[in-house]
Amino acid sequence: xxxxxxxxxxxxxxxxxxxxxxxxxxxxxxxxxxxxxxxxxxxxxxxxxxxxxxxxxxxxxxxxxxxxxxxxxxxxxxxxxxxxxxxxxxxxxxxxxxxxxxxxxxxxxxxxxxxxxxxxxxxxxxxxxxxxxxxxxxxxxxxxxxxxxxxxxxxxxxxxxxxxxxxxxxxxxxxxxxxxxxxxxxxxxxxxxxxxxxxxxxxxxxxxxxxxxxxxxxxxxxxxxxxxxxxxxxxxxxxxxxxxxxxxxxxxxxxxxxxxxxxxxxxxxxxxxxxxxxxxxxxxxxxxxxxxxxxxxxxxxx
Amino acid sequence: xxxxxxxxxxxxxxxxxxxxxxxxxxxxxxxxxxxxxxxxxxxxxxxxxxxxxxxxxxxxxxxxxxxxxxxxxxxxxxxxxxxxxxxxxxxxxxxxxxxxxxxxxxxxxxxxxxxxxxxxxxxxxxxxxxxxxxxxxxxxxxxxxxxxxxxxxxxxxxxxxxxxxxxxxxxxxxxxxxxxxxxxxxxxxxxxxxxxxxxxxxxxxxxxxxxxxxxxxxxxxxxxxxxxxxxxxxxxxxxxxxxxxxxxxxxxxxxxxxxxxxxxxxxxxxxx
Numbered sequence: 218x219x220x221x222x223x224x225x226x227x228x229x230x231x232x233x234x235x236x237x238x239x240x241x242x243x244x245x246x247x248x249x250x251x252x253x254x255x256x257x258x259x260x261x262x263x264x265x266x267x268x269x270x271x272x273x274x275x276x277x278x279x280x281x282x283x284x285x286x287x288x289x290x291x292x293x294x295x296x297x298x299x300x301x302x303x304x305x306x307x308x309x310x311x312x313x314x315x316x317x318x319x320x321x322x323x324x325x326x327x328x329x330x331x332x333x334x335x336x337x338x339x340x341x342x343x344x345x346x347x348x349x350x351x352x353x354x355x356x357x358x359x360x361x362x363x364x365x366x367x368x369x370x371x372x373x374x375x376x377x378x379x380x381x382x383x384x385x386x387x388x389x390x391x392x393x394x395x396x397x398x399x400x401x402x403x404x405x406x407x408x409x410x411x412x413x414x415x416x417x418x419x420x421x422x423x424x425x426x427x428x429x430x431x432x433x434x435x436x437x438x439x440x441x442x443x444x445x446x447x448x449x450x451x452x453x454x455x456x457x458x459x460x461x462x463x464x465x466x467x468x469x470x471x472x473x474x475x476x477x478x479x480x481x482x483x484x485x486x487x488x489x490x491x492x493x494x495x496x497x498x499x500x501x502x503x504x505x506x507x508x509x510x511x512x513x514x515x516x517x518x519x
Numbered sequence: 520x521x522x523x524x525x526x527x528x529x530x531x532x533x534x535x536x537x538x539x540x541x542x543x544x545x546x547x548x549x550x551x552x553x554x555x556x557x558x559x560x561x562x563x564x565x566x567x568x569x570x571x572x573x574x575x576x577x578x579x580x581x582x583x584x585x586x587x588x589x590x591x592x593x594x595x596x597x598x599x600x601x602x603x604x605x606x607x608x609x610x611x612x613x614x615x616x617x618x619x620x621x622x623x624x625x626x627x628x629x630x631x632x633x634x635x636x637x638x639x640x641x642x643x644x645x646x647x648x649x650x651x652x653x654x655x656x657x658x659x660x661x662x663x664x665x666x667x668x669x670x671x672x673x674x675x676x677x678x679x680x681x682x683x684x685x686x687x688x689x690x691x692x693x694x695x696x697x698x699x700x701x702x703x704x705x706x707x708x709x710x711x712x713x714x715x716x717x718x719x720x721x722x723x724x725x726x727x728x729x730x731x732x733x734x735x736x737x738x739x740x741x742x743x744x745x746x747x748x749x750x751x752x753x754x755x756x757x758x759x760x761x762x763x764x765x766x767x768x769x770x771x772x773x774x775x776x777x778x779x780x781x782x783x784x785x786x787x788x789x790x791x
Contacts, residue, residue: 271617274789294619301617305610307530314529321526322625323618362614 222246223370223401224253224270228279231265239265241425242279247403247418249369252396254416254433255405258513262425263405264302267374270403271299284370295323298368300376304359308348312339312358315347319362333361337391353384360391371395372403377411389415413505423513436508442481443501444472447494455491456484473501523620523628528635536601537636540594544587544640545647551586552651576652577664580674581748583648587678588745589710591644592685592738595637596706599689602633603781604699613790626782633690637682641675674748677767681741684770685710687777688737694781714738730760737773740766 224247231240240262247253257263268274270281272289286293306315316330334340337357342350350358356376363371376392377385385408392415396402406412412419413433420430429436446452453472456465464475474484478500488495531537555569573582606612615625656663665671688709693702718733733739743761761769 268613268790273613273616274791289616291619291621294617297617299617301613303610305612305614307534307609307611309533309535310530318526318530319614319618321522321529322615322620324522366619 221249222282223249223285224281224283224403226266226270226279226281229266229269229276229281230278231262231269231274232277238425240269240276243422243425243427245420245427245430247370247401249401250399251417252392252402252404252415254412254419255403255422256407256409256412256419256509257405257422258407261407261422261513263407263422264374266422267299267301267372267403267405271297271301271372273301295366296369297372298363298366298370299372299374300356300359300363301372301374303378304355304362306347306355306358306362309346311344311346312350312354312361313343315358316343316362316365320365323366325365329365329367333364336364336395337361352379353381353387356380356384356388357391360388360395364395368400370401370403374405375407376404377406377408385411409505409509419505421509421512428512433505437502437505438508440475440478441501442474442476442478442484443497443499444474444484444488444495445470445497446472446488447496451491452488452493452495455488455493459484459487471497520620520624520627523624524631526615527625527628527632531602531632531636534602536598537639540598541640541643543594544591544644547590548583548586548644548647549651552582552648552655556655571655571659574652574655575659575661575664576649576656577666579648579652580645580666580670582652583644584674584678584745584748586648587644588681588741589738591640591678592681592741593707593710595640595682595685596689596710597703598636599633599686599691600693600702600706601689601699602629602686602693603690604693604696604702607697608699616790622786623782626785630690630778633686634679634683637686638679640682641679644678645671645675670748677744677748677763680767680770680774681744684737684741684774684777687774687781691777691781691784694784710738734761734765735769737770740769740773744770 224245226243226245229240229243229245230238232238243266255263255266265274269276270283270288272294281288284293284296307318310318313330313334316333317327320327320330331340334343337360339354339357339361342354347355347358356379360373360376363373373392377388380388389411392402392404396415404412404415416433418430418432419436421428444452444456449467449470449472453465453467456472456474460474460476466473476484481498481500485495485498552574556571556574558569559571559574572578606615616622653663689703689706692706693699696702696705714736718736718739721729721733740761744763744766747763747766
């Protein structure tokens with residue numbers, strides 16, 4: 218059951234009018250029970266893809282299966298909770314009353330409203346009108362609405378958008394908690410750190426194309442060790458002898474060694490006993506940010 | 520369907536637009552009764568004075584029909600445009616459409632609740648009208664006699680139909696434009712200007728040879744229906760060119776047509 222897919226798309230494409238190709242032949246699969254990060258820069262096609270998955274917009278071509286149904290099928294929607302872009306509620310109603318409207322619409326028992334308010338820690342402020350809520354409270358109410366159906370699949374589109382650092386941290390914790398157990402979470406974000414912290418697998422979308430889909434670990438590549446030592450040439454020669462040519466690379470005045478970080482102590486001992494001074498020796502892995510910029514072809518810091 | 524109606528009612532029962540509209544219709548009814556009462560007692564030098572007989576309970580149905588139209592119709596357009604157009608601006612349409620019920624079910628529930636609100640506003644109008652007429656009669660020492668129940672029902676049905684059809688204009692334009700402001704503006708301009716100018720223009724062509732065309736316009740029929748409720752006390756002698764039966768049929772066709780067009784738009788278009 219764990220390995221079956223809950224979201225699957227084949228050649229999913231959306232063209233608006235005759236011009237903008239927002240999503241181009243996306244083949245995506247989300248497995249049951251995982252937290253899947255849908256990563257891409259602003260305007261990459263994340264929201265358009267998610268809107269297609271919940272049936273808000275129709276694909277120009279391609280197919281999608283969500284929770285075993287076609288997008289927008291009432292049977293499928295009954296098993297999906299979603300927060301697409303910004304939370305949409307009636308400003309003149311309280312948070313609680315807004316959730317009751319959604320609960321009525323989804324034929325969910327009214328008691329569930331209080332449960333989800335507790336989960337998002339909004340019970341004490343649920344009586345206030347939605348129009349008076351802060352951005353963080355609005356987002357949390359949006360998550361609460363998405364949880365009302367106790368869904369198998371939760372689709373959250375940039376849930377930390379507009380939040381301050383504390384709000385973002387709280388939202389990340391909330392999503393982690395929600396993602397425990399059998400529930401699948403499909404989370405879109407342009408924040409790399411967020412995805413790295415929360416997700417099991419990621420799909421990277423750029424200019425409407427899904428350019429990569431894998432586990433976070435696979436995306437980051439092999440583990441290794443970074444070494445700064447003097448004299449560097451002597452250290453490089455010694456490590457090449459020990460681990461082979463392919464395992465050693467020189468970069469920015471340091472050596473990148475493709476070995477398990479657990480071997481750091483042994484490497485340090487060897488280098489020091491050969492009279493080489495080691496100023497830095499630490500596990501090295503590429504950041505998701507580096508991988509992301511490499512995949513999307515965007516320039517870092519631009 | 521029941522769940523959708525329940526949800527639509529829950530969200531609409533405290534909606535300011537409906538509450539304010541009910542308040543306005545109540546206030547306007549009292550104001551018109553008060554002004555007419557004053558004019559009836561203080562005719563001055565003006566030629567047309569209000570007839571106190573029109574203000575008594577036996578005439579209240581006829582009186583409120585005149586008092587409610589066209590202001591009530593214009594208000595219904597505004598409320599209709601707000602009812603559907605705001606859903607796009609607030610992003611609530613996407614929340615609704617991702618809960619489970621199909622789009623047409625949601626729309627049907629919305630139309631039912633809107634129709635219910637138009638009935639509530641009609642009840643307020645007739646209730647306040649009846650109460651005002653009682654106040655006038657008591658102060659003037661006139662007997663409290665009421666129109667036949669069937670006439671009250673017919674009057675309420677007619678006003679409800681007029682409000683609903685005008686509301687449907689607002690709802691359809693709100694759905695078409697996906698926003699309330701332009702929708703209510705266009706709706707009001709149509710009712711208060713475009714239709715009037717078009718009717719005058721068509722009547723001038725070929726000595727009125729195309730007058731039949733103007734008899735299919737929505738507010739020509741609404742006016743005719745409202746004017747079909749009258750009595751000698753109001754001094755109107757010329758019968759409307761459009762019969763009440765024709766007006767009811769045309770208005771019902773407009774109501775259904777607009778609801779179906781809006782349903783089609785909601786069903787087929789993307790929610791972006």
